Amino acid sequence: QKEVEQDPGPLSVPEGAIVSLNCTYSNSAFQYFMWYRQYSRKGPELLMYTYSSGNKEDGRFTAQVDKSSKYISLFIRDSQPSDSATYLCATSGAGSYQLTFGKGTKLSVIP
Amino acid sequence: ETGVTQSPTHLIKTRGQQVTLRCSSQSGHNTVSWYQQALGQGPQFIFQYYREEENGRGNFPPRFSGLQFPNYSSELNVNALELDDSALYLCASSGRDRSNEQFFGPGTRLTVL
Numbered sequence: 001q002k003e004v005e006q007d008p009g010p011l012s013v014p015e016g017a018i019v020s021l022n023c024t025y026s027n028s029a030f031q032y033f034m035w036y037r038q039y040s041r042k043g044p045e046l047l048m049y050t051y052s053s054g055n056k057e058d059g060r061f062t063a064q065v066d067k068s069s070k071y072i073s074l075f076i077r078d079s080q081p082s083d084s085a086t087y088l089c090a091t092s093g094a095g096s097y098q099l100t101f102g103k104g105t106k107l108s109v110i111p
Numbered sequence: 112e113t114g115v116t117q118s119p120t121h122l123i124k125t126r127g128q129q130v131t132l133r134c135s136s137q138s139g140h141n142t143v144s145w146y147q148q149a150l151g152q153g154p155q156f157i158f159q160y161y162r163e164e165e166n167g168r169g170n171f172p173p174r175f176s177g178l179q180f181p182n183y184s185s186e187l188n189v190n191a192l193e194l195d196d197s198a199l200y201l202c203a204s205s206g207r208d209r210s211n212e213q214f215f216g217p218g219t220r221l222t223v224l
Contacts, residue, residue, distance in 0.1 A: 008151070032211050043115075043201055043215040044154070088153055092211040097144065097167055099203075099213060101153030 003027050006089055006102025015111050019076040023089035023102045026070065030091040030100075033065050035074045038086045038104065047087075048074065079109045113138045115204050115216035123222045124192050132187040132219045134202030142166070142210050143185040145177060148199040148218070160185055161207060189221075197223045 006023045013019055021035075032051055036044035048063040050056045056063045064073040072089055086104040116135045124130050136143050142161045146154035156169035160179035174190040183204070189196060199220050203213035 004153075006153075034212075036215075041220075043117075043217045046212070046214055049212050090153075097142070097159045097205075097210040098156045098169065099144075099146075099154070099211060100156070103151070103153050 003100050004089060004091055004102040007105055008103050010106040010108060012108045012110060013079055015079060015081060015109055017079050017109075019074075019079050019083070019107060019109075021074040021076075021087050021089075021105050021107070023072045024070055025072070025091050025100075027091070027093070027100075028067075028070070029093040031094045032092045032096075033063070033072050034090040034092075034099070035061075035063055036088040036090060036101075037083075038088060040085075044088055081109050081111050084108045115202055115214055117200075117202050117216040117219050119219060120217070121220045121222075123224065125224050126192055126194060128192050128223075129188065129190045130192060130221060132189075132200050132202075132221070134185045134187070134204075134216060136183045136185070136202075136204035137214055140204035140206050140214070141183050142205045142207055143179055143183065144203045144205070144213055145185070145187045146201040146203065146215075147171075148201055150198070154201055157187070159210070161210070192223045194223050197221060 035048040038044045053067045062075040088104045089102045090099040144159040145157040148154040158168040199218040
């Protein structure tokens with residue numbers, strides 16, 4: 001079992017839809033959770049950085065962590081064609097410098 | 112604020128050769144991590160450098176080595192290249208107090224023929 005599982009998609013939604021992206025993880029020592037956006041042939045861009053369980057909102061993006069079920073989510077409201085990219089979830093343990101990534105979900109937002 | 116930069120953008124090498132990739136960290140950051148991203152996969156941690164010392168290493172063989180310089184820039188060296196080394200190599204920088212809040216550069220795409 002991989003430490004972080006993420007459905008690779010692809011996921012295609014119409015413009016304006018609410019998008020839900022999800023990951024599960026197996027290591028209960030993970031305490032930090034991140035979401036990155038990666039456009040084709042570019043480096044990952046940090047979208048959200050959260051600690052432990054709960055929600056964090058930033059503009060149209062909401063990150064949600066449920067440590068009891070080892071489940072992390074990213075919601076995108078009012079999705080735009082410019083949101084079309086691969087979304088990567090990542091985790092790390094307390095005091096750890098190593099990020100463990102999922103495979104990424106490819107999202108297409110259709111105008 | 113200057114972001115993370117990497118050079119070169121693309122590189123083509125043949126099996127058995129050696130390669131050096133370079134990274135300049137974001138201003139104010141003193142920690143550099145390197146990742147390998149194969150096509151269709153998430154990045155895999157290679158190692159991290161802090162204060163010019165290797166601070167941790169993922170599951171990569173010794174032919175992957177690195178350096179960090181006093182200005183916090185870094186190099187990744189790969190010896191005896193194999194076909195499977197073809198990937199996007201990503202550098203990420205962070206501050207020491209939040210070393211897992213990492214900001215990535217654009218990457219170097221390495222092709223091994």
